[in-house]
Amino acid sequence: MMQKQLRIINYLVIVGIVYRNITFYKSKLWDSYHTSVDNIVDILFDAVADENYCLHGGPCVPKNYVSMYKSQSYPDAIIIGCKKCGTRALIDMMCLHPQIKALRREGHYFDDFYALGDYWYKSRMPILADHEVAIEKTPSYMLSRLTAERIYNFNPDIKLIVILRNPVDRLISDYLQKQARFPKAVVLSVGETYIKNKTNTVDETKVHVQKGLYAKQLKPWLEIFGTKSILIEDGNAFTKDPLPTLKRAQQFLGLKPHNNHVYFNKSKGFYCWLENSQTKCLAGAKGRKHPKIPSQQMNILKSYYTKPNEDLFKMIGKRFDW
Ligand SMILES: Nc1ncnc2c1ncn2[C@@H]1O[C@H](COP(=O)(O)OS(=O)(=O)O)[C@@H](OP(=O)(O)O)[C@H]1O
Incomplete structure:
Protein backbone atom coordinates (compact mmCIF):
# COMPACT_ATOMS: atom_id res chain seq x y z
CA MET A 1 0.00 0.00 0.00
CA MET A 2 2.82 2.35 1.05
CA GLN A 3 4.63 1.65 -2.22
CA LYS A 4 1.52 2.43 -4.22
CA GLN A 5 1.18 5.80 -2.46
CA LEU A 6 4.85 6.57 -3.11
CA ARG A 7 4.38 5.77 -6.78
CA ILE A 8 1.41 8.14 -6.95
CA ILE A 9 3.39 10.89 -5.21
CA ASN A 10 6.30 10.31 -7.60
CA TYR A 11 3.95 10.54 -10.53
CA LEU A 12 2.41 13.78 -9.24
CA VAL A 13 5.87 15.32 -8.72
CA ILE A 14 6.87 14.46 -12.28
CA VAL A 15 3.61 15.89 -13.66
CA GLY A 16 4.22 19.05 -11.59
CA ILE A 17 7.77 19.47 -12.91
CA VAL A 18 6.70 18.90 -16.50
CA TYR A 19 3.84 21.38 -16.14
CA ARG A 20 6.13 24.03 -14.59
CA ASN A 21 8.69 23.61 -17.35
CA ILE A 22 6.06 23.76 -20.05
CA THR A 23 4.69 27.01 -18.62
CA PHE A 24 8.18 28.45 -18.24
CA TYR A 25 9.28 27.59 -21.76
CA LYS A 26 5.93 28.23 -23.42
CA SER A 27 6.87 31.65 -24.77
CA LYS A 28 10.32 30.44 -25.82
CA LEU A 29 8.80 27.44 -27.58
CA TRP A 30 6.36 29.70 -29.36
CA ASP A 31 9.26 31.86 -30.47
CA SER A 32 11.29 28.94 -31.72
CA TYR A 33 8.22 27.52 -33.47
CA HIS A 34 8.04 30.73 -35.53
CA THR A 35 11.76 30.63 -36.08
CA SER A 36 11.62 27.06 -37.32
CA VAL A 37 8.78 27.94 -39.68
CA ASP A 38 10.83 30.90 -40.96
CA ASN A 39 13.84 28.68 -41.43
CA ILE A 40 11.87 26.03 -43.30
CA VAL A 41 10.41 28.71 -45.57
CA ASP A 42 13.93 29.99 -46.22
CA ILE A 43 15.23 26.52 -47.08
CA LEU A 44 12.28 25.93 -49.40
CA PHE A 45 12.87 29.23 -51.15
CA ASP A 46 16.54 28.38 -51.54
CA ALA A 47 15.52 25.10 -53.08
CA VAL A 48 13.07 26.60 -55.55
CA ALA A 49 14.91 29.82 -56.29
CA ASP A 50 16.59 28.78 -59.51
CA GLU A 51 16.72 31.22 -62.41
CA ASN A 52 13.00 31.32 -62.86
CA TYR A 53 12.11 30.71 -59.23
CA CYS A 54 10.19 27.61 -60.30
CA LEU A 55 10.35 23.98 -59.36
CA HIS A 56 10.66 21.49 -62.25
CA GLY A 57 7.13 21.37 -63.53
CA GLY A 58 6.06 22.49 -60.09
CA PRO A 59 4.83 25.71 -58.52
CA CYS A 60 6.66 29.00 -59.11
CA VAL A 61 7.54 31.45 -56.40
CA PRO A 62 6.87 35.09 -57.33
CA LYS A 63 10.22 36.74 -58.07
CA ASN A 64 9.57 39.81 -55.95
CA TYR A 65 8.54 37.64 -53.00
CA VAL A 66 11.86 35.84 -53.13
CA SER A 67 13.87 39.02 -53.42
CA MET A 68 11.84 40.61 -50.62
CA TYR A 69 12.43 37.65 -48.40
CA LYS A 70 16.11 37.56 -49.25
N1 LIG B 1 6.09 58.54 -25.28
C1 LIG B 1 6.27 57.77 -24.23
N2 LIG B 1 5.27 56.97 -23.77
C2 LIG B 1 5.45 56.20 -22.67
N3 LIG B 1 6.60 56.14 -21.97
C3 LIG B 1 7.62 56.91 -22.39
C4 LIG B 1 7.50 57.75 -23.52
N4 LIG B 1 8.68 58.40 -23.68
C5 LIG B 1 9.48 58.00 -22.71
N5 LIG B 1 8.86 57.10 -21.93
C6 LIG B 1 9.46 56.48 -20.77
O1 LIG B 1 9.84 55.14 -21.10
C7 LIG B 1 9.94 54.47 -19.86
C8 LIG B 1 10.04 52.99 -20.10
O2 LIG B 1 11.32 52.74 -20.62
P1 LIG B 1 11.66 51.50 -21.54
O3 LIG B 1 10.74 51.46 -22.71
O4 LIG B 1 13.11 51.57 -21.84
O5 LIG B 1 11.35 50.30 -20.57
S1 LIG B 1 11.86 48.78 -20.76
O6 LIG B 1 13.23 48.71 -20.28
O7 LIG B 1 11.72 48.41 -22.16
O8 LIG B 1 10.95 48.00 -19.86
C9 LIG B 1 8.74 54.92 -19.08
O9 LIG B 1 9.06 54.83 -17.71
P2 LIG B 1 7.95 54.98 -16.55
O10 LIG B 1 7.43 56.38 -16.67
O11 LIG B 1 8.67 54.80 -15.29
O12 LIG B 1 6.90 53.94 -16.80
C10 LIG B 1 8.52 56.35 -19.57
O13 LIG B 1 8.90 57.33 -18.66
Whole structure:
Protein backbone atom coordinates (compact mmCIF):
# COMPACT_ATOMS: atom_id res chain seq x y z
CA MET A 1 0.00 0.00 0.00
CA MET A 2 2.82 2.35 1.05
CA GLN A 3 4.63 1.65 -2.22
CA LYS A 4 1.52 2.43 -4.22
CA GLN A 5 1.18 5.80 -2.46
CA LEU A 6 4.85 6.57 -3.11
CA ARG A 7 4.38 5.77 -6.78
CA ILE A 8 1.41 8.14 -6.95
CA ILE A 9 3.39 10.89 -5.21
CA ASN A 10 6.30 10.31 -7.60
CA TYR A 11 3.95 10.54 -10.53
CA LEU A 12 2.41 13.78 -9.24
CA VAL A 13 5.87 15.32 -8.72
CA ILE A 14 6.87 14.46 -12.28
CA VAL A 15 3.61 15.89 -13.66
CA GLY A 16 4.22 19.05 -11.59
CA ILE A 17 7.77 19.47 -12.91
CA VAL A 18 6.70 18.90 -16.50
CA TYR A 19 3.84 21.38 -16.14
CA ARG A 20 6.13 24.03 -14.59
CA ASN A 21 8.69 23.61 -17.35
CA ILE A 22 6.06 23.76 -20.05
CA THR A 23 4.69 27.01 -18.62
CA PHE A 24 8.18 28.45 -18.24
CA TYR A 25 9.28 27.59 -21.76
CA LYS A 26 5.93 28.23 -23.42
CA SER A 27 6.87 31.65 -24.77
CA LYS A 28 10.32 30.44 -25.82
CA LEU A 29 8.80 27.44 -27.58
CA TRP A 30 6.36 29.70 -29.36
CA ASP A 31 9.26 31.86 -30.47
CA SER A 32 11.29 28.94 -31.72
CA TYR A 33 8.22 27.52 -33.47
CA HIS A 34 8.04 30.73 -35.53
CA THR A 35 11.76 30.63 -36.08
CA SER A 36 11.62 27.06 -37.32
CA VAL A 37 8.78 27.94 -39.68
CA ASP A 38 10.83 30.90 -40.96
CA ASN A 39 13.84 28.68 -41.43
CA ILE A 40 11.87 26.03 -43.30
CA VAL A 41 10.41 28.71 -45.57
CA ASP A 42 13.93 29.99 -46.22
CA ILE A 43 15.23 26.52 -47.08
CA LEU A 44 12.28 25.93 -49.40
CA PHE A 45 12.87 29.23 -51.15
CA ASP A 46 16.54 28.38 -51.54
CA ALA A 47 15.52 25.10 -53.08
CA VAL A 48 13.07 26.60 -55.55
CA ALA A 49 14.91 29.82 -56.29
CA ASP A 50 16.59 28.78 -59.51
CA GLU A 51 16.72 31.22 -62.41
CA ASN A 52 13.00 31.32 -62.86
CA TYR A 53 12.11 30.71 -59.23
CA CYS A 54 10.19 27.61 -60.30
CA LEU A 55 10.35 23.98 -59.36
CA HIS A 56 10.66 21.49 -62.25
CA GLY A 57 7.13 21.37 -63.53
CA GLY A 58 6.06 22.49 -60.09
CA PRO A 59 4.83 25.71 -58.52
CA CYS A 60 6.66 29.00 -59.11
CA VAL A 61 7.54 31.45 -56.40
CA PRO A 62 6.87 35.09 -57.33
CA LYS A 63 10.22 36.74 -58.07
CA ASN A 64 9.57 39.81 -55.95
CA TYR A 65 8.54 37.64 -53.00
CA VAL A 66 11.86 35.84 -53.13
CA SER A 67 13.87 39.02 -53.42
CA MET A 68 11.84 40.61 -50.62
CA TYR A 69 12.43 37.65 -48.40
CA LYS A 70 16.11 37.56 -49.25
CA SER A 71 16.53 41.16 -48.17
CA GLN A 72 16.13 40.24 -44.52
CA SER A 73 19.43 41.34 -43.01
CA TYR A 74 21.37 41.95 -39.83
CA PRO A 75 20.76 45.17 -37.91
CA ASP A 76 22.59 48.33 -38.87
CA ALA A 77 22.11 49.76 -35.39
CA ILE A 78 21.23 48.53 -31.92
CA ILE A 79 19.75 50.39 -28.97
CA ILE A 80 21.78 48.77 -26.19
CA GLY A 81 20.27 50.46 -23.14
CA CYS A 82 19.27 51.30 -20.69
CA LYS A 83 16.37 49.53 -19.05
CA LYS A 84 13.43 51.82 -18.14
CA CYS A 85 15.05 54.78 -19.91
CA GLY A 86 12.64 55.18 -22.84
CA THR A 87 14.00 52.51 -25.20
CA ARG A 88 10.56 51.39 -26.42
CA ALA A 89 9.35 54.91 -27.14
CA LEU A 90 12.63 55.65 -28.91
CA ILE A 91 12.60 52.61 -31.20
CA ASP A 92 8.89 52.94 -32.03
CA MET A 93 9.24 56.63 -32.80
CA MET A 94 12.40 56.03 -34.84
CA CYS A 95 10.35 53.63 -36.96
CA LEU A 96 8.13 56.53 -38.04
CA HIS A 97 10.99 57.31 -40.43
CA PRO A 98 10.12 55.58 -43.73
CA GLN A 99 13.60 54.04 -44.01
CA ILE A 100 13.78 52.49 -40.54
CA LYS A 101 12.44 49.04 -39.71
CA ALA A 102 12.78 47.33 -36.35
CA LEU A 103 12.57 43.96 -34.78
CA ARG A 104 9.27 44.15 -32.89
CA ARG A 105 10.45 42.36 -29.77
CA GLU A 106 13.71 42.74 -27.88
CA GLY A 107 16.50 40.91 -29.71
CA HIS A 108 18.45 39.36 -26.80
CA TYR A 109 20.68 37.53 -29.26
CA PHE A 110 24.01 38.76 -27.89
CA ASP A 111 23.14 37.95 -24.29
CA ASP A 112 20.51 35.23 -23.93
CA PHE A 113 20.36 33.42 -27.28
CA TYR A 114 23.92 33.66 -28.60
CA ALA A 115 24.18 29.87 -28.76
CA LEU A 116 21.41 29.80 -31.38
CA GLY A 117 23.72 31.38 -33.93
CA ASP A 118 23.51 34.46 -36.13
CA TYR A 119 21.29 32.71 -38.67
CA TRP A 120 18.61 32.59 -35.96
CA TYR A 121 19.19 36.27 -35.24
CA LYS A 122 18.87 37.20 -38.90
CA SER A 123 15.72 35.16 -39.30
CA ARG A 124 14.00 37.39 -36.72
CA MET A 125 14.95 40.61 -38.46
CA PRO A 126 12.44 42.68 -40.44
CA ILE A 127 12.32 42.39 -44.22
CA LEU A 128 14.03 45.38 -45.80
CA ALA A 129 13.49 47.12 -49.11
CA ASP A 130 16.39 48.98 -50.75
CA HIS A 131 17.78 51.88 -48.72
CA GLU A 132 16.08 50.76 -45.52
CA VAL A 133 17.94 50.09 -42.31
CA ALA A 134 17.17 47.58 -39.57
CA ILE A 135 17.41 48.29 -35.87
CA GLU A 136 16.72 46.38 -32.70
CA LYS A 137 16.70 47.19 -28.99
CA THR A 138 17.80 45.11 -26.05
CA PRO A 139 18.32 47.28 -22.96
CA SER A 140 20.19 44.59 -21.06
CA TYR A 141 23.05 44.54 -23.61
CA MET A 142 24.62 47.58 -21.99
CA LEU A 143 25.20 45.74 -18.73
CA SER A 144 27.92 43.39 -19.91
CA ARG A 145 31.40 43.69 -21.42
CA LEU A 146 30.99 40.25 -22.98
CA THR A 147 28.01 41.50 -24.97
CA ALA A 148 30.08 44.46 -26.20
CA GLU A 149 32.82 42.08 -27.34
CA ARG A 150 30.35 39.80 -29.08
CA ILE A 151 28.72 42.69 -30.94
CA TYR A 152 32.13 44.05 -31.97
CA ASN A 153 33.18 40.64 -33.31
CA PHE A 154 29.86 40.41 -35.12
CA ASN A 155 30.17 43.85 -36.76
CA PRO A 156 32.80 46.39 -35.65
CA ASP A 157 31.07 49.10 -37.75
CA ILE A 158 27.65 48.68 -36.22
CA LYS A 159 26.04 51.82 -34.78
CA LEU A 160 25.02 51.81 -31.15
CA ILE A 161 22.42 54.02 -29.50
CA VAL A 162 22.19 54.53 -25.75
CA ILE A 163 19.37 56.37 -24.03
CA LEU A 164 19.96 57.11 -20.35
CA ARG A 165 17.72 58.58 -17.71
CA ASN A 166 18.17 60.24 -14.32
CA PRO A 167 19.17 57.13 -12.34
CA VAL A 168 16.75 57.92 -9.52
CA ASP A 169 13.82 58.04 -11.98
CA ARG A 170 15.16 54.84 -13.55
CA LEU A 171 15.31 53.17 -10.15
CA ILE A 172 11.71 54.09 -9.33
CA SER A 173 10.60 52.92 -12.76
CA ASP A 174 12.25 49.52 -12.25
CA TYR A 175 10.67 49.30 -8.79
CA LEU A 176 7.21 50.02 -10.25
CA GLN A 177 7.68 47.41 -12.95
CA LYS A 178 8.59 44.81 -10.35
CA GLN A 179 5.63 45.85 -8.19
CA ALA A 180 3.27 45.51 -11.16
CA ARG A 181 4.63 42.08 -12.02
CA PHE A 182 4.95 40.69 -8.49
CA PRO A 183 2.51 42.66 -6.31
CA LYS A 184 2.75 40.17 -3.46
CA ALA A 185 6.56 40.24 -3.36
CA VAL A 186 6.88 44.03 -3.34
CA VAL A 187 5.46 45.17 -0.03
CA LEU A 188 8.06 47.76 0.98
CA SER A 189 8.12 51.34 -0.31
CA VAL A 190 10.88 52.65 -2.61
CA GLY A 191 12.80 54.08 0.34
CA GLU A 192 12.44 50.94 2.43
CA THR A 193 13.59 48.83 -0.51
CA TYR A 194 16.71 50.72 -1.52
CA ILE A 195 17.82 52.62 1.60
CA LYS A 196 19.35 50.75 4.53
CA ASN A 197 17.44 51.51 7.69
CA LYS A 198 20.35 51.44 10.10
CA THR A 199 22.80 53.64 8.21
CA ASN A 200 20.44 55.69 6.02
CA THR A 201 22.62 54.88 3.03
CA VAL A 202 21.74 53.39 -0.33
CA ASP A 203 21.84 49.61 -0.51
CA GLU A 204 24.44 49.09 -3.21
CA THR A 205 23.86 45.36 -3.32
CA LYS A 206 20.51 45.89 -5.05
CA VAL A 207 20.68 45.22 -8.79
CA HIS A 208 18.20 48.02 -9.51
CA VAL A 209 20.57 50.45 -7.78
CA GLN A 210 23.58 49.17 -9.72
CA LYS A 211 21.78 49.58 -13.04
CA GLY A 212 21.96 53.37 -12.56
CA LEU A 213 25.78 53.39 -12.53
CA TYR A 214 26.07 54.28 -16.18
CA ALA A 215 29.75 55.26 -16.38
CA LYS A 216 30.80 51.83 -15.18
CA GLN A 217 28.55 50.10 -17.73
CA LEU A 218 29.49 52.31 -20.68
CA LYS A 219 33.26 52.22 -20.13
CA PRO A 220 33.89 48.91 -21.95
CA TRP A 221 31.63 49.97 -24.84
CA LEU A 222 33.55 53.20 -25.33
CA GLU A 223 36.85 51.36 -25.06
CA ILE A 224 35.82 48.75 -27.62
CA PHE A 225 33.82 50.84 -30.11
CA GLY A 226 35.13 54.38 -29.56
CA THR A 227 32.96 57.45 -29.15
CA LYS A 228 32.02 57.87 -32.83
CA SER A 229 30.08 54.61 -32.99
CA ILE A 230 27.85 55.40 -30.03
CA LEU A 231 25.08 57.97 -29.84
CA ILE A 232 24.25 58.76 -26.21
CA GLU A 233 20.95 60.50 -25.49
CA ASP A 234 19.18 61.86 -22.41
CA GLY A 235 15.94 59.95 -21.76
CA ASN A 236 14.47 62.70 -19.55
CA ALA A 237 14.89 65.27 -22.33
CA PHE A 238 13.57 62.78 -24.89
CA THR A 239 10.42 62.15 -22.84
CA LYS A 240 9.76 65.91 -22.59
CA ASP A 241 10.42 66.53 -26.30
CA PRO A 242 11.35 63.56 -28.51
CA LEU A 243 12.03 65.47 -31.74
CA PRO A 244 15.65 66.63 -31.13
CA THR A 245 16.67 63.08 -30.15
CA LEU A 246 14.89 61.60 -33.16
CA LYS A 247 16.61 64.08 -35.46
CA ARG A 248 20.04 63.21 -34.06
CA ALA A 249 19.27 59.49 -34.36
CA GLN A 250 18.34 59.91 -38.04
CA GLN A 251 21.54 61.84 -38.69
CA PHE A 252 23.56 59.23 -36.82
CA LEU A 253 22.13 56.52 -39.09
CA GLY A 254 22.96 58.61 -42.15
CA LEU A 255 19.32 58.98 -43.18
CA LYS A 256 17.51 61.87 -44.80
CA PRO A 257 15.75 64.04 -42.19
CA HIS A 258 12.10 63.10 -41.76
CA ASN A 259 9.59 65.01 -39.71
CA ASN A 260 8.12 62.36 -37.40
CA HIS A 261 4.58 63.30 -36.49
CA VAL A 262 4.67 62.93 -32.74
CA TYR A 263 2.52 65.05 -30.49
CA PHE A 264 1.94 65.42 -26.75
CA ASN A 265 -1.14 63.44 -25.76
CA LYS A 266 -2.74 65.03 -22.71
CA SER A 267 -4.68 61.98 -21.56
CA LYS A 268 -1.63 59.69 -21.79
CA GLY A 269 0.64 62.38 -20.35
CA PHE A 270 3.33 61.39 -22.88
CA TYR A 271 4.12 61.83 -26.56
CA CYS A 272 2.11 59.69 -28.97
CA TRP A 273 1.89 59.59 -32.76
CA LEU A 274 -0.40 58.78 -35.66
CA GLU A 275 -0.21 55.40 -37.34
CA ASN A 276 -2.52 54.95 -40.34
CA SER A 277 -4.44 57.99 -39.09
CA GLN A 278 -4.97 56.32 -35.69
CA THR A 279 -3.51 57.60 -32.43
CA LYS A 280 -0.80 55.28 -31.17
CA CYS A 281 0.47 55.59 -27.60
CA LEU A 282 2.60 53.09 -25.71
CA ALA A 283 0.75 50.64 -23.48
CA GLY A 284 -0.05 51.33 -19.83
CA ALA A 285 3.11 49.58 -18.63
CA LYS A 286 5.05 52.49 -20.15
CA GLY A 287 4.61 55.77 -18.41
CA ARG A 288 3.48 54.62 -14.99
CA LYS A 289 2.69 57.28 -12.40
CA HIS A 290 5.67 57.60 -10.06
CA PRO A 291 4.91 57.77 -6.33
CA LYS A 292 5.94 60.78 -4.24
CA ILE A 293 9.09 59.86 -2.32
CA PRO A 294 9.69 61.59 1.04
CA SER A 295 12.24 64.36 0.47
CA GLN A 296 14.79 62.97 2.93
CA GLN A 297 14.85 59.63 1.10
CA MET A 298 14.93 61.40 -2.25
CA ASN A 299 17.99 63.37 -1.15
CA ILE A 300 19.78 60.17 -0.10
CA LEU A 301 19.10 58.57 -3.48
CA LYS A 302 20.04 61.70 -5.43
CA SER A 303 23.30 62.26 -3.60
CA TYR A 304 24.25 58.61 -4.02
CA TYR A 305 24.22 59.07 -7.79
CA THR A 306 25.91 62.52 -7.89
CA LYS A 307 29.46 61.21 -8.24
CA PRO A 308 28.65 58.39 -10.73
CA ASN A 309 26.69 60.92 -12.83
CA GLU A 310 29.67 63.30 -12.86
CA ASP A 311 31.90 60.40 -13.93
CA LEU A 312 29.50 59.71 -16.77
CA PHE A 313 29.38 63.32 -17.99
CA LYS A 314 33.16 63.51 -17.93
CA MET A 315 33.46 60.24 -19.80
CA ILE A 316 30.99 61.13 -22.59
CA GLY A 317 31.96 64.79 -22.81
CA LYS A 318 28.46 66.20 -22.29
CA ARG A 319 26.10 66.92 -19.40
CA PHE A 320 22.47 66.02 -18.85
CA ASP A 321 20.18 68.00 -16.61
CA TRP A 322 20.08 65.49 -13.75
N1 LIG B 1 6.09 58.54 -25.28
C1 LIG B 1 6.27 57.77 -24.23
N2 LIG B 1 5.27 56.97 -23.77
C2 LIG B 1 5.45 56.20 -22.67
N3 LIG B 1 6.60 56.14 -21.97
C3 LIG B 1 7.62 56.91 -22.39
C4 LIG B 1 7.50 57.75 -23.52
N4 LIG B 1 8.68 58.40 -23.68
C5 LIG B 1 9.48 58.00 -22.71
N5 LIG B 1 8.86 57.10 -21.93
C6 LIG B 1 9.46 56.48 -20.77
O1 LIG B 1 9.84 55.14 -21.10
C7 LIG B 1 9.94 54.47 -19.86
C8 LIG B 1 10.04 52.99 -20.10
O2 LIG B 1 11.32 52.74 -20.62
P1 LIG B 1 11.66 51.50 -21.54
O3 LIG B 1 10.74 51.46 -22.71
O4 LIG B 1 13.11 51.57 -21.84
O5 LIG B 1 11.35 50.30 -20.57
S1 LIG B 1 11.86 48.78 -20.76
O6 LIG B 1 13.23 48.71 -20.28
O7 LIG B 1 11.72 48.41 -22.16
O8 LIG B 1 10.95 48.00 -19.86
C9 LIG B 1 8.74 54.92 -19.08
O9 LIG B 1 9.06 54.83 -17.71
P2 LIG B 1 7.95 54.98 -16.55
O10 LIG B 1 7.43 56.38 -16.67
O11 LIG B 1 8.67 54.80 -15.29
O12 LIG B 1 6.90 53.94 -16.80
C10 LIG B 1 8.52 56.35 -19.57
O13 LIG B 1 8.90 57.33 -18.66
